[in-house]
Amino acid sequence: MKTTLRKRYSSDFKAQIIDLFHLGKTVPQLAEEFGLGTSILYRWVQPSSTAQPAQLGSAALRVTQARDEVGEADELRRLRDEVTHLRMENDILKKAAVILGTQTPSRPAR
Numbered sequence: 431m432k433t434t435l436r437k438r439y440s441s442d443f444k445a446q447i448i449d450l451f452h453l454g455k456t457v458p459q460l461a462e463e464f465g466l467g468t469s470i471l472y473r474w475v476q477p478s479s480t481a482q483p484a485q486l487g488s489a490a491l492r493v494t495q496a497r498d499e500v501g502e503a504d505e506l507r508r509l510r511d512e513v514t515h516l517r518m519e520n521d522i523l524k525k526a527a528v529i530l531g532t533q534t535p536s537r538p539a540r
Contacts, residue, residue, distance in 0.1 A: 444474050451475050 447460055457475060461468045 447471065447474060
């Protein structure tokens with residue numbers, strides 16, 4: 431009877447594979463690239479979709495933080511656009527008020 435040894439993979443290696451999966455690589459692509467079976471990769475990836483980021487290790491936490499930073503950057507960009515738009519509307523309303531004579535522009539005296 432032949433005895434087979436099971437390969438053991440470090441948690442860092444598993445975390446890197448999970449990170450690559452979350453960055454958009456498919457399980458078959460990862461299996462081919464690293465020479466692993468798809469079933470083991472599915473087992474590694476499956477718990478990560480339901481686990482909390484702190485339970486996944488530091489690598490998965492970094493991916494989660496990167497996603498949060500991208501979300502924050504998108505929100506910051508949106509808010510800056512909104513501020514620009516609101517300032518433009520405010521300028522238009524000030525000009526309309528001057529034209530209609532309801533308000534005099536506040537200019538420094540010379």
